[in-house]
Amino acid sequence: MSGLPFKSYASFLRELFPGRKETRKVVLDAGFRCPNLDGTRGTGGCSYCDNRSFSPVAGTRKSVAEQLDEGIARLKAKRPDAGVLAYLQPWSNTYGAPERLRAVYESILADERVDGLAIGTRPDCVDEGVRDLLEELAERKPIVLELGLQSANDRTLARIGRGHTAAEWADARALFRDGTPAKNPRVSLAAHVILGLPGETPEDWKTTARFLAAHPVESVKIHPLHVVKGTRLAEEWERGEFALPTLEEYARGVAEFASILPRSTAVERVSGETPSDMLLAPAWSGDRNAIVRAVLAALEETGRF
Numbered sequence: 001m002s003g004l005p006f007k008s009y010a011s012f013l014r015e016l017f018p019g020r021k022e023t024r025k026v027v028l029d030a031g032f033r034c035p036n037l038d039g040t041r042g043t044g045g046c047s048y049c050d051n052r053s054f055s056p057v058a059g060t061r062k063s064v065a066e067q068l069d070e071g072i073a074r075l076k077a078k079r080p081d082a083g084v085l086a087y088l089q090p091w092s093n094t095y096g097a098p099e100r101l102r103a104v105y106e107s108i109l110a111d112e113r114v115d116g117l118a119i120g121t122r123p124d125c126v127d128e129g130v131r132d133l134l135e136e137l138a139e140r141k142p143i144v145l146e147l148g149l150q151s152a153n154d155r156t157l158a159r160i161g162r163g164h165t166a167a168e169w170a171d172a173r174a175l176f177r178d179g180t181p182a183k184n185p186r187v188s189l190a191a192h193v194i195l196g197l198p199g200e201t202p203e204d205w206k207t208t209a210r211f212l213a214a215h216p217v218e219s220v221k222i223h224p225l226h227v228v229k230g231t232r233l234a235e236e237w238e239r240g241e242f243a244l245p246t247l248e249e250y251a252r253g254v255a256e257f258a259s260i261l262p263r264s265t266a267v268e269r270v271s272g273e274t275p276s277d278m279l280l281a282p283a284w285s286g287d288r289n290a291i292v293r294a295v296l297a298a299l300e301e302t303g304r305f
């Protein structure tokens with residue numbers, strides 16, 4: 001993470017793509033959906049979920065090829081030499097028939113402008129078949145599998161309606177990592193976590209960090225909880241059922257969290273973007289620079305790093 005004393009995502013990407021000084025994500029929606037919304041695991045989804053709030057392409061009617069053309073054109077206009085990490089971002093991008101997964105992934109990897117593929121998904125959408133497919137395709141170009149965890153506390157996962165447990169996340173990771181060395185280290189693993197979930201204290205955040213230290217992955221995204229209009233979480237927040245951390249509390253949490261992670265784990269980000277017309281709170285969450293400054297101050301205060 002640029003500006004912070006953690007292993008940066010940029011350096012992780014330079015290791016993954018040694019021929020590239022810089023690689024950027026190009027976000028794609030291939031039309032996959034989510035078992036926590038379609039009734040397979042649940043119908044309500046995660047309480048904080050509105051895919052449009054965290055992915056600019058969610059729900060697009062454009063084909064993957066059109067999205068790639070547009071996304072790569074936008075990137076190259078600003079950064080002509082940047083490599084391209086195609087990123088299947090919204091919903092659960094390993095949730096589908098095996099032949100459809102293969103067709104989508106192969107079509108993206110076959111594009112010679114694409115250097116690698118990142119795939120966001122849930123742990124309960126990863127099985128041996130998905131693992132074997134990804135390890136096979138990673139022989140062609142690097143693959144990053146982003147597994148949503150959010151919290152390692154099952155009580156929290158139940159409260160926010162995630163529809164899976166921490167043990168299921170560990171099982172999904174183990175498909176790629178048990179019997180180290182990994183069968184194919186080019187399938188890099190990433191975890192998503194949220195600090196500030198209802199009912200959690202900074203001690204719970206540290207529990208999640210210790211869980212990730214015990215089940216290490218190559219990179220982690222840390223987000224503050226965003227309360228998005230129209231979600232169940234927004235109703236709970238408006239009823240006063242939980243309080244959000246202040247910027248300083250969040251920053252201290254990030255400092256402690258990152259200090260517990262292995263030094264080899266890259267921190268991709270410590271902030272997220274929700275369009276301002278969708279965000280109810282916290283007001284500080286859109287100011288990435290202020291978050292970085294606060295995390296640096298917290299690191300100094302705690303003597304970490």
Ligand code: SF4
Binds near residue numbers: 037092162
């Ligand atoms: S797993 Fe992702 S897409 Fe599915 S309900 Fe939760 S946040 Fe939404």
